[in-house]
Amino acid sequence: MSKPSLITQDLTIRFGGHVAVNAVSCDFRPGELTVIVGPNGAGKTTYFNLISGQLRATSGRVLKDGTDLTKMAPSTRAHHGVGRAFQLTNLFPELSVLENIRLAVQARSGDGWRIFRSARSLTELTARAERYLEATKLQGVAHQAASELSHGDQRKLEVALLMAMEPDIYMFDEPTAGMSLDHAPDVLELIAEIKHDTSKTVLLVEHKMDVVRALADRIIVLHNGTLLADGNPEEVMSSQLVKDVYLGKGVEPA
Numbered sequence: 538m539s540k541p542s543l544i545t546q547d548l549t550i551r552f553g554g555h556v557a558v559n560a561v562s563c564d565f566r567p568g569e570l571t572v573i574v575g576p577n578g579a580g581k582t583t584y585f586n587l588i589s590g591q592l593r594a595t596s597g598r599v600l601k602d603g604t605d606l607t608k609m610a611p612s613t614r615a616h617h618g619v620g621r622a623f624q625l626t627n628l629f630p631e632l633s634v635l636e637n638i639r640l641a642v643q644a645r646s647g648d649g650w651r652i653f654r655s656a657r658s659l660t661e662l663t664a665r666a667e668r669y670l671e672a673t674k675l676q677g678v679a680h681q682a683a684s685e686l687s688h689g690d691q692r693k694l695e696v697a698l699l700m701a702m703e704p705d706i707y708m709f710d711e712p713t714a715g716m717s718l719d720h721a722p723d724v725l726e727l728i729a730e731i732k733h734d735t736s737k738t739v740l741l742v743e744h745k746m747d748v749v750r751a752l753a754d755r756i757i758v759l760h761n762g763t764l765l766a767d768g769n770p771e772e773v774m775s776s777q778l779v780k781d782v783y784l785g786k787g788v789e790p791a
C-alpha cells in the first residue's frame with residue numbers, strides 16, 4: 538500500500554461549547570478516492586475546511602507528505618498541493634475561459650501573475666491551457682467571459698482551474714450540486730479520470746448515493762463530528778450502525 542499523502546490526527550474544532558469535528562484521525566493515500574458521507578450537520582464541510590485551511594483547528598494536526606499544514610493559510614496549503622475548487626480566488630470574471638485557464642497554468646508554472654515573458658512561453662502556456670480546456674469539454678465556450686457561463690460550465694471551469702494547478706490532493710464538496718442532469722455526468726467523468734491518476738488523492742463530500750456508488754474506493758462516515766465508520770463501500774453501506782444513522786435512530790457517536 539502507498540504511503541499516506543494526507544493525514545489528519547485527532548483533528549478537532551469547537552464553536553463555543555459545540556464540537557463540530559471531534560478528534561478525527563484518518564489517512565488518505567494516492568490513487569484512492571474517499572467519499573465523506575454523513576447526515577446534515579455531521580461535520581463534513583467543517584472537516585474539509587480544516588484540511589484546506591478555511592478554518593483553524595482547535596487541536597489536532599493536518600499533515601501533507603509529512604509537512605505540518607495545521608497553522609498554514611489556505612493559499613500556502615494550496616502551494617503544498619492541497620487543491621479545493623472554491624479556493625480559486627484566481628478567477629477573473631471578465632476574462633475568457635481560456636484566458637482564465639492559461640493564467641492558472643502560468644501561476645502553477647512559477648511565473649506568478651507576471652506578464653508573459655516571451656511569445657514562446659505564451660504559446661506553451663496556451664497549449665497546456667488547451668489540454669485542460671479539452672479535458673473539461675469547455676472548447677465550445679473557450680472565448681466566452683467566465684461571468685457569462687452557465688452554472689454547469691462554471692463548475693467545469695472550477696475543475697479545469699483546479700487541474701491546471703496540478704494539486705496532489707483534490708477536494709470536491711458536492712461537485713454536482715445545483716447542476717442540471719446533462720452537465721453532471723461530465724463532471725463525474727472528470728473526477729473519475731482524476732482518480733485514475735494513481736499519484737492523486739481525491740476527497741469528495743457527497744450526499745447523492747448514486748454518485749457515491751459510482752466513484753468511491755472508500756467511504757468514511759461522520760456523525761456528530763465523530764468518525765463513525767471507515768472502510769470499503771460495501772462494508773460501510775451494509776453496516777447496521779451506518780444504516781441506523783441514516784434512518785435517524787439517534788445512534789450515540791462512537
Ligand SMILES: Nc1ncnc2c1ncn2[C@@H]1O[C@H](COP(=O)(O)OP(=O)(O)OP(=O)(O)O)[C@@H](O)[C@H]1O
Nearest residue numbers: 552555556557575576577578579580581582583584
Ligand atoms: N462557523 C461556525 N460557527 C458555529 N457553528 C458552526 C460553524 N460551522 C459549522 N458549524 C456547526 O458545525 C456542525 C457541522 O456543520 P457542517 O456544515 O460541517 O456539517 P455538514 O456535515 O457539512 O452538513 P451538510 O450535509 O448539511 O452540509 C453543525 O452543527 C453546524 O451548525
